[in-house]
Amino acid sequence: MNANLNRRDFLKAAGLGAASLAIPGCTSAAKQFTTRAYKDKPNIVLFLADDQSIDDVGCYGNNAVRTPNIDRLAEEGLRFKLAFTPTSMCSPSRSALYTGLYPHRNGCHPNHSSIKPGVKTLPHYLKPLGYRVALAGKTHIKPREQFPFEYMGLKDERIEKFMTLARDKPFCLVVASHEPHGPHKQGGYKPGQIPVPPYKVDTPQTRQQLANYYTDIDLLDKEVGGVLGLLKKHNLEQNTLFVYASDHGYNIFAKWSCYDAGLHVPFIVRWPGRVKAGTITDAMVSFVDVLPTFIEAAGGKSPGDIDGRSFLPVLLGRKKKHHDVVFGAHTTRGIISGRAYPIRSVRTRTHQYIRNLNPEGMFQCVSTHGRNYKEINDGVWGSWKEKARTDTFAAERVRMYQHRPAEELYDLTKDPHELKNIATDPAQQKLLASLRKKLDAWMKQQGDSGMEAEMAVPLHKSRSVTKRKKRN
Ligand SMILES: [Ca+2]
Incomplete structure (x- = not known):
């Protein structure tokens, strides 16, 4: 006491x-x-x-x-x-x-x-x-x-x-x-x-x-x-x-x-x-x-x-x-510089399935497009883009960060860093079908309307990002 x-x-x-x-x-x-x-x-x-x-x-x-x-x-x-x-x-x-x-x-x-x-x-x-x-x-x-x-x-x-x-x-x-x-x-x-x-x-x-x-x-x-x-x-x-x-x-x-x-x-x-x-x-x-x-x-x-x-x-x-399995979701509208780029995922012990609901869009965030982004993100994205002009891996990474296919599938046992998308591999289609089904059921259970839910989110009103600290 x-x-x-x-x-x-x-x-x-x-x-x-x-x-x-x-x-x-x-x-x-x-x-x-x-x-x-x-x-x-x-x-x-x-x-x-x-x-x-x-x-x-x-x-x-x-x-x-x-x-x-x-x-x-x-x-x-x-x-x-x-x-x-x-x-x-x-x-x-x-x-x-x-x-x-x-x-x-x-x-x-x-x-x-x-x-x-x-x-x-x-x-x-x-x-x-x-x-x-x-x-x-x-x-x-x-x-x-x-x-x-x-x-x-x-x-x-x-x-x-x-x-x-x-x-x-x-x-x-x-x-x-x-x-x-x-x-x-x-x-x-x-x-x-x-x-x-x-x-x-x-x-x-x-x-x-x-x-x-x-x-x-x-x-x-x-x-x-x-x-x-x-x-x-x-x-x-x-x-x-x-x-x-x-x-x-x-x-x-x-x-x-x-x-x-x-x-x-x-x-x-x-x-x-x-x-x-x-x-x-x-x-x-x-x-x-x-x-x-x-x-x-x-x-x-x-x-x-x-x-x-x-x-x-x-x-x-x-x-x-x-x-x-566990599930993932990302809403891009609402973050600094974010435009519509909704992402969903389902992960098993061995595989990751990712669905990009607006693959025609371009992913952007404070690291790629924020005002004064060179300062905010220490010039990292700029250095990647520069290297991409002469380096194949850098070019692939820069492209993949902003332009992704509608579906991604990774075998985490062989590829833990998710560098090789195997979603189009014919041998994976059975697994892919089962993961799609799991994700669909989860989105339904969540009342998640996907692109519609994304579009309902207002865009971020970027203020001076250099003054923003510890916000995200
Ligand atoms: Ca955090």
Whole structure:
């Protein structure tokens, strides 16, 4: 019991009401009750990185980037090999995470848009289970009244105060970092050290940008270490389910796409005594599954009317599988410089099927067409276009980024970076037909009208992009 709480406040917090004051010995009874109830309910911390690709985490196989705290978390917990966001933009990714609904069903499929009226979110589900529920840092969720978190900044003192304010009640805290989202700091890495992902074009500008982004990953990892340190300091490690994940991948061919580099995210869970340390799972999970998993971990029942399904049995080592497929959606109207270019996808454990609903259009975003894009995207796109004049691979990448066929199919077992589209291969037609059917059924279930839904989104009113920071 917090020493700062008086008896009346404590009883109120314990849900016993002022009438209990009249019962002799009630304070100790209440204390026993809440202590027992609290023991069954873990604290939950969800640490969310902003625009960090799965390939840019040490424990996911990157030897150049420094992520000692995240790597330690993997040693102490369960690392997911197949976790996915349904959409590679900040607001829609977060809205799916906090609602358990895929983007078109929760309403937030364009970036910076709102969820539909009446859609419930994480605090609505956890508060009745006795939780204090807070969000520290990046919000990007609308409307605010449908996300009744306690809001706070990312300062350690503020987070510490929240964690320790009421020891008789469990808490759920989302720590939403602003890192490693651009604009980036500089100086942490040399461009020559950086492994350029095979799906990007290797130019000095690409390398410099990645080196700067890695510098921000250093900051991110320190933030993870800071939150873990606070849990340790206050002896909260044991009873805290801690998740580290990223909202989606980084920049060209990852963010603003349904490619694997955008939707496939790092996801690690530590829960001492419940989740076996140092383990890895290839159970396939989606962000829409996180909300029901938290609800079940908190002792509640998964709501039946959401898209996600709890993967608590995977965490507890009772099951090895979860989904057979996960889905993806991207709405391009509404992003800076975006024009109609709707994308949908279905991913199995081995293949990715992507449908471009307006293949006659041209994909564009802040990296390719934003005002002052050379400054905003560090001149990367310009350097790719320049190299494309003399380099076949660069030419193919530049063309593919903006002009895509109606259908793409990739065999991720042989082609993890999605460089060879096999949608027209006669040997793949049976698989293609089955994936088309799955995607059609999902779009129907979502009430997703495809191109019509895209055209209903207003174009982004670009202001001076040089002044826009940490927005997407
Ligand atoms: Ca983001």
